Amino acid sequence: MSKKIDRQALLTAVESCTGLTESQRADLHQLLTETPKYGLVWEDTPEEVYEELKEEIPVMNEDRSKAIVNGNEYPNHVIIEGDNLHALTDLCYTHAGKIDVIYIDPPYNTGNKDFVYNDSFVDRDNGFRHSMWLSFMDKRLRLLSELISDDGTLFISIDENEHAPLKMLCDEILGEENFVCDLIWQSTPGSNTGTDIKTVTESVLMYSKRRSEEHINSKPIDDAKKYKNQDNHLAERGPYVTNKLDRRMTGSHYSEALNYAITMPDGTQLYPGGETFRQDHWNWRWSQQKVEWGIANDFLLFSKKKDKWAIYFKQYLNVDNNNKPIERSIPYQNLILEDSMSSARGTKEVMDIFNSKKFDYPKPLALIKYIIRMVSKPNSIIFDAFAGSGTTLHATMELNKEDGGHRQCILVTNNENKICEEVTYPRNKKVIEGYDTPKGEHVEGLHDNNLRYFKMDSVSRIPSMRNRRKLAAHMVDMLRIKHNIYTRKNQIGSYTIDTATMRYYEDNGRRLLVIMMPTEIYGVVEAIKALPPLDEKINVYVYSDGPYAYDDDFAAVADRVNVIALPGPMLKTFHRIAPEMKDVQVAEPDRELTEGEADDTSKDFNDGEE
Secondary structure, eight states, rough: OOOOOHHHHHHHHHHHHHSSSSHHHHHHHHHHHHHOSOOOOOOOOHHHHHHHHHEEEEEEEOOGOOOSSSSSSSSSEEEEOOOOHHHHHHHHHHTTTEEEEEOOOOOOSSSSSSSSTTEEETHHHHHHHHHHHHHHHHHHHHHHHHEEEEEEEEEEOTTTTTHHHHHHHHHIIIGGGGGEEEEEEEEEEOOOSSSOOOOOOOEEEEEEESSSOOOOOEEEOTTSSSOOOOOOGGGOOOEEEESSSSEEEGGGGOGGOOOOOEEEEOOOOOOOTTTTOOOOOOEEEEOHHHHHHHHHTTTTEEEEEEEEEEEEEEESBBBBBTTOOOOOOOOOEEEOOOGGHHHHHHHHHHHHHHSSOOSSSOOOHHHHHHHHHHOOOOOOTESSSOOHHHHHHHHHHHHHHHOOOOOOEEEEEOOOHIIIIIIIHHHHHHHHHOOOOOOOOOEEEOOOOOEOOOOOOOOOOSOOOOHHHHHHTTTHHHHHHHTTTTOOOEEETTOOOTTTTEEEEEEEEEEEEEEOGGGGGGHHHHHHSSOOOSSEEEEEEEEOOOSSOOOGGGGGGTTEEEEEEEEEHHHHHHHHSSSOOOOOOOOOOOOOOHHHHHHHHHHHHHEEEE
């Protein structure tokens, strides 16, 4: 049993102790007055990509050679090649509070070379590996928590190696009150050999942003398992199951009004409980008026066995017991036991696409569809920061096809061993365009989708006007992701865009305008004035050396535009979540750009669509 510490006595001793500096005395006082906290303790481990944030600001550039565009009306899915810590830093600006479903499959830290830290594998013999893994996850989970919408959900795949510390870390970052459940799925079939206990399951921890606001769907009923009976003359109602119309009641649940006789086809009077006389504590589920309606509309079934009558009501799949159309469903459960969700199925799915084992242990498509279907809406944004083989995007596109949804998916994965270029992107390209399996079977493409491919880049953090303009120029692609607008236009109305100083994009009534030179504002304002009525305001970003976005210059069209300074808001977000800049870096003196530097900035602004 641990000894109880008398903190007040120790504080008194510290105050009277000689030989302590004021700084030491203050530190000891703080240690003794801090409220003890239950939770994880680990040492924050330096991480190369985290250290890079002290010197550079991450940005994204689109590789337009990889774009797959089938129509402006289709969802724009995004693959981001780069370290997820850097990508998450940018997404905290573009998508804070906008992601409805986050699924991640981080390294399980098994010690079998599945977890890379600072470009080296952390093996099982490294006693510090759990602390390193927690340091790695902590940084990313804190950023992920900023992305979740108020009614959104986070799912994290994990096994027993780090399950306990991950649960505690999530409780600390997301709040224990927002824990929903631990989904257990059978990833491996059982074994009939050996004497050790075989682990055949993995977990998916499920957290909401705000438990009280979380959106959880019901699970559609599989009619093949339960709804087997069919009325051929009432096919529109679908198959049905039968339930007894009577039931035994207790206490205050018993109702005299529901204890009455119903006339059977042979004239017999039947009371609830299956007797020809009235019994206490038995009720019909339906009122007399509802029973008459049920008989007239073929919702009741009379059955006689061994000279005893019974009454059943029909529960149809496609209508309720008032004959109104419904979609019957049941609650999801946290235990998942389905053959289609085994790890072996995930491997086969990848092999069917590539005709080779391109990726180890991909998650099965059915599992990710199960997870997304559980909480998503038809227009949800889905995000995966550890995309691997790209199953999450594949699952999103299949769900859209099944229910007519317009879900958008964003993936992030690094390009270690060229996984992004040779697995994640090609897999989903094939899914969109169609492919042939190793058996020669053709799988039709999911053509109603667009796919964009971005690569992480960076701009120096050293404060200077040149770096500020360089950042603004590189932010154009980031803004396209933020507003989900990709189609470039050369004109606003009759006004021709000067591509050296402006960019303009328009998709399905959504508009994005980036202005690098404020001298262009007057002509733009006049063009916006002449536009017909707009469905949505134009998002206008104007380069500014400070927080002022030239709002006054847009006063004449204030009802048609959202004016934002560039790159100020993005920098504000970055400085809030990124580490402090290295002390060795100093600001460059502000000065006019040389002609060569101006050309470089223009080159940065050139987005490859010239």
